[in-house]
Amino acid sequence: MSERETWTTEEFGASHEGAVGVLLADGTVPGPVLVEMNSSGSGRSVSEWSAYDGRLGHGPRAAVLRAVCSCGWTGTEHRLDWDEIGDQDLFDADLAAPDACSQEWDEHTDEVAMSAIPLPETFTDLLGQVEKEIEKLAKTSPLAALRAARRLEVTAVETSYWPARDAQQDTTTEQAAAALGLNEDAARKLLARFGRWSPYL
Structure with missing residues (x-):
């Protein structure tokens, strides 16, 4: 199991676990990145969106960020402008996409709640x-x-x-x-x- 920040609601739990997902330039979803912890080569498996910056020892370069949910739903594709990002760490690049992904996933769970059996x-x-x-x-x-x-x-x-x-x-x-x-x-x-x-x- 790789590490990344995820979102859940109290009512729906892991049935609708959201996260910021990554697509590469060819449209594929990259596998987890092994982040080495010491010189012995041991490390931890990470699939956090900010790890995919294409740098040596990091994951491949992300082309798109989008909200994803464990139910299979995906949100809008937010293309990354690497000319603007330059050499910055993705996490420090002040991107609007991660917040937009979180908002879209919130809207998705609102729709799930609306589609569930109504309560009086x-x-x-x-x-x-x-x-x-x-x-x-x-x-x-x-x-x-x-x-x-x-x-x-x-x-x-x-x-x-x-x-x-x-x-x-x-x-x-x-x-x-x-x-x-x-x-x-x-x-x-x-x-x-x-x-x-x-x-x-």
């Missing part, structure tokens, strides 16, 4: 109010706020058992994944956790 407005309003009350409680009593959050966990476990069982019986994993905004593996594990059966059955 009364429920989302109630959740928002509960969040505000816990935040308010945390200012005067952090332990009371923790107990309140724990009560929410207990409520989630208690109320999700039969819905998970019914969903497992009435829908396919593919349908559940689409409704929850998750990949199929994450949806299967979520149903198993709430329905209290082994995800490996």
Whole structure:
């Protein structure tokens, strides 16, 4: 597994893990770069966009940066102007592309949330109010706020058992994944956790 900065949301987790992706001039995605840590040749595998500057000991030169997501979605291609970048490190070149990639991935996860099964407005309003009350409680009593959050966990476990069982019986994993905004593996594990059966059955 190579190292790079990634983005996730609390709700969708690894099902929609975003990052700044790299394309080379021929349109291919480069493999990870081995960054040597000492003279023995040992190092770490890196696929962070800023490593692809074409310098000796670094990765090949990036031609394009784009947002990528673990679900397979990709964002707009932002072509790099190497005449303007010159000899600067990519990370220090004050590029607009990485921030644009992050913004596009945010918009992608907003679309995922919109495509998931909708929740009643009364429920989302109630959740928002509960969040505000816990935040308010945390200012005067952090332990009371923790107990309140724990009560929410207990409520989630208690109320999700039969819905998970019914969903497992009435829908396919593919349908559940689409409704929850998750990949199929994450949806299967979520149903198993709430329905209290082994995800490996």
